[in-house]
Structures are given as C-alpha cells and as structure tokens.
Amino acid sequence: MYHPKLEKDIRCPLEYGLDVFGGKWKSRIICVLADKQTLRYSQLRTQMTNITDAVLSSTLKELMKDDMIARKQYDQIPPRVEYSLTEKEKSVVPILQHICQWSGAYHKEDNKNTMAQCQKCDYHGNPL
Known part of the structure; x- marks a missing residue:
C-alpha cells in the first residue's frame, strides 16, 4: 500500500471533504452503495x-x-x-447529488460512459 512521505496538511473543511470524497473511485462506490444499500464484495465489483x-x-x-x-x-x-454506507455517509449523499446536478448542467454527456447509478441524481433537464 502506498504511504506518502509527508503527512496531509488539511487546513479547512472543504479540503477534508475533497479528501474523503475525491478521487475517481470513491464517489462511484458511494453512488452504488447509496442506490443498492448493501452489497457483497463480488456484487460491488460487478457494479463497478x-x-x-x-x-x-x-x-x-x-x-x-x-x-x-x-x-x-x-x-x-x-x-x-x-x-453499506454509514449514517455519516448517508447524511452527505444529498450534497453529493447536488454536486452531480451542478456538474450535469455543465458536463458534456458521453452516453457510452455514463454509469446507470448516475441516472439516480436526475440532473437531466434540471440546469441550476
């Protein structure tokens, strides 16, 4: 497992949030679990x-x-x-859905790469 040479220097809540939810895979895993509730590893692997x-x-x-x-x-x-998602994570799902709506208003959609779970945010036709 990778270990950074320097400790993270998080100075504001936004940096903490981006650290926890940022990255390519974290948000996708969260979306899948928000939709499916509880999954075994193999089921989660299939969804991703x-x-x-x-x-x-x-x-x-x-x-x-x-x-x-x-x-x-x-x-x-x-x-x-x-x-499954913890209560802490469930509390942030609506915020992530709002980010998805905002992003959907400005993101050029590529249907072949859109995940089925992303349709749950219902950003289509709802520009901010």
Whole structure:
C-alpha cells in the first residue's frame, strides 16, 4: 500500500471533504452503495466497471477508515462480507447529488460512459 512521505496538511473543511470524497473511485462506490444499500464484495465489483480488485479493496479500506462505509462480516462458510454506507455517509449523499446536478448542467454527456447509478441524481433537464 502506498504511504506518502509527508503527512496531509488539511487546513479547512472543504479540503477534508475533497479528501474523503475525491478521487475517481470513491464517489462511484458511494453512488452504488447509496442506490443498492448493501452489497457483497463480488456484487460491488460487478457494479463497478474497469476497476481492479486491488484498487477496489484499497478504496474500500480508505472509506472504512474515514467511517464512510461499514463492513459486516458473517461467521459462516463460505465467508460472507457485506458493505453499506454509514449514517455519516448517508447524511452527505444529498450534497453529493447536488454536486452531480451542478456538474450535469455543465458536463458534456458521453452516453457510452455514463454509469446507470448516475441516472439516480436526475440532473437531466434540471440546469441550476
């Protein structure tokens, strides 16, 4: 796992928010879990396209470290693990949806790369 040489120097709440939700995969994972509620790793992997297992695993660990995603492990054979959004994360989903609406008003849409989950924000035809 990558470890930065310098500690992060976060000085304002916006920087914290961008650190927690920023990046290519975090927002996509959050959108999938907001839509599907609870998923096993393999189901989450299926919902995410073009992500490697290493990146998915690493991103899930980062989100769990920030208390954004809950991981529930069941003691059974075969082992079963489920992921879901925490209450902390659920509280920010409407804010992320507003960001999606704003972005949708200015983003040139490319239908072949639009994820099905992104349709949940309902930004089409709703310019700000």
